[in-house]
Amino acid sequence: MHPLAPHIEALIFATDQPVTFDEIVSCLREALGQDFAEAEVREALEALHQRYADPAFAFEIVEVAEGYQFMTKGAYHPVVATWLKQTTRKRLSRAALETLAIIAYKQPVTKGEVEQIRGVNCDYTIQKLLEKELVAIVGRSEGPGRPLLYGTSEKFMDYFGLKSLDDLPKPKDFKT
Structure with a gap:
């Protein structure tokens, strides 16, 4: 194994x-007092990636939201999901998930557009999603009153294990 890998x-x-690549490099340089080439750090990351690809491990190092993180392998999601369901309450309500899905697929989108799609007032739900930092205000619309525009955040990407919005399921893949 590469000496930087541990x-x-x-x-x-x-x-x-x-943890972003730049944060890894910076931390290694400061903690170990050496100037490491980026190629050497990438080599060590690749060695770790290969190590955790082994079926003996239930988790792997994946790149999400421009950083690296340990994640449970898909084969073990049912066990982890059952544990989490038993030990914690649901973090997002159905209304929050619906609102979040609309924002993710339609962004940038105004509250009015979300409400038009959902057919109900979304003030409370959007406020809660902002508090959880799953959505962010990304600008203002050019429309009358210049309403706020909402989009997903980096925390949204982390929460759902996405590297980019292209990783979202395509609407044609949804079961009706």
Whole structure:
């Protein structure tokens, strides 16, 4: 294994947020007092990626939202989901998930457009999604009154394990 790999592994393991490549390089340089070439760090990351690709591990290091993070492999999602369901309450209501889906697929979108699609007032739901930092205000519409425009955030990408919005399921893939 690459000599930097255990240091990178410890760094990624120690945080619940994705760690960017630049953060990894910076941390290694400061902690180990050496100037590492980016290619050397990428080599170590690749060694870790290959190590955790082994079926003996239930988790892997994946790149999400421009960073690296440990995640449970798909084969083990049912067990983890059952555990989480038993030990925690649902974090997002059906209304929040519907609103979030509309924002994700239609962004940038105004509250009025979301309400028109859902057919109900969305003030409370959008406020809660803003508080959870799953959506963000991304600008203002040019329409009358210049309403706020909403879009998804990096935290949304992390929450759903997405690298980019292109990873969202295509609407044609939905079962009706």
